[in-house]
Amino acid sequence: MSHPVDVHVGKRIRHRRWMIGTTQQQLAEKVGIKFQQIQKYETGMNRVSASRLWDIAHALGVDISFFFEGLENAAAQTEGDMPNDILSDKEALELLRSYYAIPEAQRRRLFDLARVLSDSAA
Incomplete structure (x- = not known):
C-alpha cells in the first residue's frame, strides 16, 4: 500500500503538470526517465527520491515545497469528502x-x- 505522503506528492506532480499543459512523456524527457515512471510517481505507487523531486520541481517550474502544500489537510480528509483544494x-x-x-x-x-x-x- 502506498504511503499517504507519496500519494499526495504524486497528486501534486500530476496537478502541476496538467496545469501547465505538459504530458507525462514531456516531463519524463525533461527529467531523463521513462514516462511509465512518471505514472508511478503520480499514483503514489513509487516514492520519489529527493534528487528526482528536485529535477521534477525544476522541470515544472516550482519550488520543492509546492509538492507538500496542503499535506496536513489532505491527511485529515476522509474518503468521499470534497478535496480541501478543489483545484488540485x-x-x-x-x-x-x-x-x-x-x-x-x-x-x-x-x-x-x-x-x-x-x-x-x-
Missing part, C-alpha cells in the same frame, strides 16, 4: 472547463439542476 483535483478542473464551455443560459439551467440534486442528496 483533475476531475474538478475538467468539470469546470466543461461547465464554462457551455453557453451561459444553458449553464445557468445546469447550475440550478446541480443545486436541486445536491439538496435532495443531503
Whole structure:
C-alpha cells in the first residue's frame, strides 16, 4: 500500500503538470526517465527520491515545497469528502472547463439542476 505522503506528492506532480499543459512523456524527457515512471510517481505507487523531486520541481517550474502544500489537510480528509483544494483535483478542473464551455443560459439551467440534486442528496 502506498504511503499517504507519496500519494499526495504524486497528486501534486500530476496537478502541476496538467496545469501547465505538459504530458507525462514531456516531463519524463525533461527529467531523463521513462514516462511509465512518471505514472508511478503520480499514483503514489513509487516514492520519489529527493534528487528526482528536485529535477521534477525544476522541470515544472516550482519550488520543492509546492509538492507538500496542503499535506496536513489532505491527511485529515476522509474518503468521499470534497478535496480541501478543489483545484488540485483533475476531475474538478475538467468539470469546470466543461461547465464554462457551455453557453451561459444553458449553464445557468445546469447550475440550478446541480443545486436541486445536491439538496435532495443531503
